[in-house]
Amino acid sequence: MTSLLVLNGPNLNLLGQRQPEIYGTTTLADIEEACRAHARRIGVSVSFHQSNHEGALVDAVHAARGVHDGIILNAGAYTHTSVALMDAVSSAEVPTVEVHLSNIHARERFRHHSFIARVAIGQIIGFGARGYTLAIDAMVDHLGQVA
Ligand code: DQA
Numbered sequence: 423m424t425s426l427l428v429l430n431g432p433n434l435n436l437l438g439q440r441q442p443e444i445y446g447t448t449t450l451a452d453i454e455e456a457c458r459a460h461a462r463r464i465g466v467s468v469s470f471h472q473s474n475h476e477g478a479l480v481d482a483v484h485a486a487r488g489v490h491d492g493i494i495l496n497a498g499a500y501t502h503t504s505v506a507l508m509d510a511v512s513s514a515e516v517p518t519v520e521v522h523l524s525n526i527h528a529r530e531r532f533r534h535h536s537f538i539a540r541v542a543i544g545q546i547i548g549f550g551a552r553g554y555t556l557a558i559d560a561m562v563d564h565l566g567q568v569a
Contacts, residue, residue, distance in 0.1 A: 423467050424565060426558060427490040427516075428457055429482055430472040431498035437523075437551075445523050448551040457494075460555040466562060476500055476507065483510040492561040493518040494554060501526075501536045508537040517564060519557040520545040 430450060433440060438449035454470050461468040469490070471482045479500065486493055493511070495518050500507050511518050518541065525548030526533040539545060543564055546553045 423465065424492070424562060425467045425469070425490045426461070426492045426494060426561060427482070427486050428454070428468060428470045428494045428554060428558075429479065429486075430470075430496050431479055431500050432474040434496060434498050435472050435474065446550045453551050453554050456551065457554050457558060460558055464558070464562060466558070468558070476504055479504075480506055480510040483507070483514045483516070486516045487514040490516055491565055492516060494521055494557045494561060495519070495538060495542070496521045496523070496554075497538055501538050502533055504537055508541050511538065511541040517561065518542045519561050519564075520547075521553045521557045522547045523550050523553060524548060 434450055437445055437453070438447055450472060457468050473479050473482065479497065483493065493516050497504065497507055520536065520538045520542040526536070544560060546557045546560060549556060
């Protein structure tokens, strides 16, 4: 069975309480439940990890190698700063879809650049919490095409 890792970076543990006007009121637990239900419906397995620490995210990407078929990654602010996370994604050679709840291109200039974009197969941006299930579908479709 196709196995996906949904990996969330810094401050995403506070979803639901954090700037709801930007990120909505859905919690990370709600997102994980929606992903679990969606994964069940389409017959894939899904695991979750969240960390506020850059190195822990790098470790999680490395650990996905040979274990998961794809990563759904919202790297939070590390998206815009982390060469280490970008290198981890390219080194792990696990196809990765980049997700952001908000439309980063409609926000401050420093959010317009993504290091993850260089190594992701694609991005799902600006659809709020629904972006995660859209990303699962995009990943499953991509894996179907490369299989
Ligand atoms: C975010 C966008 C980032 O710019 C920000 O730092 C986040 C959340 C999003 O999902 O919209 O933490 O990744």
